[in-house]
Amino acid sequence: MSDHYAVLGVSRDATPEEIKKAYRRLARQLHPDVGGPESAEKFKEVSAAYEVLSTPDKRRAYDMGGDPNGTGGGFGPGFGFSDIFETFFGGAAAQRGPSPRQRRGQDALIRLDIDLAEAVFGAERQLQVDTAVVCPTCQGSCCQPGTSPRTCDVCGGRGQVQRVARSFLGQVMTTSPCPTCQGFGTVIPDPCLDCSGEGRVRSRRSLTIKIPAGVDTGTRIQLSGQGEVGPAGGPAGDLYVEIAVRQHETLTRRGDDLHCTVTLPMTAAALGTTLELQTLDGEESVDVKAGTNSGEILTMRGLGVTRLRTGGRGDLHVHVDVKTPARLDEEQEQLVRELARLRGEERPDGRMEATHPGVFSRLRDRFAGR
Numbered sequence: 001m002s003d004h005y006a007v008l009g010v011s012r013d014a015t016p017e018e019i020k021k022a023y024r025r026l027a028r029q030l031h032p033d034v035g036g037p038e039s040a041e042k043f044k045e046v047s048a049a050y051e052v053l054s055t056p057d058k059r060r061a062y063d064m065g066g067d068p069n070g071t072g073g074g075f076g077p078g079f080g081f082s083d084i085f086e087t088f089f090g091g092a093a094a095q096r097g098p099s100p101r102q103r104r105g106q107d108a109l110i111r112l113d114i115d116l117a118e119a120v121f122g123a124e125r126q127l128q129v130d131t132a133v134v135c136p137t138c139q140g141s142c143c144q145p146g147t148s149p150r151t152c153d154v155c156g157g158r159g160q161v162q163r164v165a166r167s168f169l170g171q172v173m174t175t176s177p178c179p180t181c182q183g184f185g186t187v188i189p190d191p192c193l194d195c196s197g198e199g200r201v202r203s204r205r206s207l208t209i210k211i212p213a214g215v216d217t218g219t220r221i222q223l224s225g226q227g228e229v230g231p232a233g234g235p236a237g238d239l240y241v242e243i244a245v246r247q248h249e250t251l252t253r254r255g256d257d258l259h260c261t262v263t264l265p266m267t268a269a270a271l272g273t274t275l276e277l278q279t280l281d282g283e284e285s286v287d288v289k290a291g292t293n294s295g296e297i298l299t300m301r302g303l304g305v306t307r308l309r310t311g312g313r314g315d316l317h318v319h320v321d322v323k324t325p326a327r328l329d330e331e332q333e334q335l336v337r338e339l340a341r342l343r344g345e346e347r348p349d350g351r352m353e354a355t356h357p358g359v360f361s362r363l364r365d366r367f368a369g370r
């Protein structure tokens, strides 16, 4: 390890002000933009010494013979050469050379509303996409046909200009993007008129998208390279289609299963019947056995949603709601009274039982609209 005090040319009992002053003097001499690349190594060493001696804790540790950064080198994690460099020289250590005119385009996101049946079975949809495409006139060159970019004569094609600036270190050279060519190193003397020299134009196009069976609200379908074309005809970003499934009139989805409710007259629930239900697969019949209660669930296997990854399908659960008849006419009332008499149910005994917890979750579901 080099002697930080010797590197800065100060004594071991130098004050913080003396250390700062020594560092400024050396940094002025050794800054790579002033002294050239050969001084960069020396500058690094000086900066490392300054970093330790200007931080009281690190200086103390160093004076006691320890390694203040614990790495063996001069630089600890999180405080690299370029950090110091940028702190004092405003990003002069950033990348050199002209920046490319052509860049990747942005990703785009569009929302697509689909019906439940489309989510269950999959679908193909035509989409209108309004996005940037390569300019057909200049093919992304940004130049009028027959012309070409010219090397910027302000920066000589480097994309950067250097200027002398005053800082607390005194005069230093700073490097910044060339204002004439915006850092590209070239200028376009005759910009394409159709894209104003952008190399891309907005265009509306039609796109066919395949929606896989089993998608749900929030599913994103990625279409590579269908986003917008970048500046100067750069590669296109991706297009994401976010699915939103419309609420179905009667069917509610939970995972891969569907749920609905049917209302049964008390008599049908008592006698049993067969129901014809309008499912997503068309009309399907389901048997209701005699003596079915309110709250019972009839499961129709394989009539639910397609499983997105594994294929196969969930189930359709039919929740039974038994309706007790109201407003009986005279004859009906006589019949029900007769039935009650025959069953010995004229005076039910009102026996109490604990309420099953499931009732509460059903109530909650009902209030939550599920």
Ligand SMILES: [Zn+2]
Pocket (backbone or CB within 6 Å): 135, 136, 137, 138, 139, 140, 142, 143, 192, 193, 194, 195, 196, 197, 198, 199, 200
């Ligand atoms: Zn053009």
Ligand SMILES: [Zn+2]
Pocket (backbone or CB within 6 Å): 152, 153, 154, 155, 156, 157, 158, 159, 160, 178, 179, 180, 181, 182, 183, 184, 185, 186
């Ligand atoms: Zn320039």
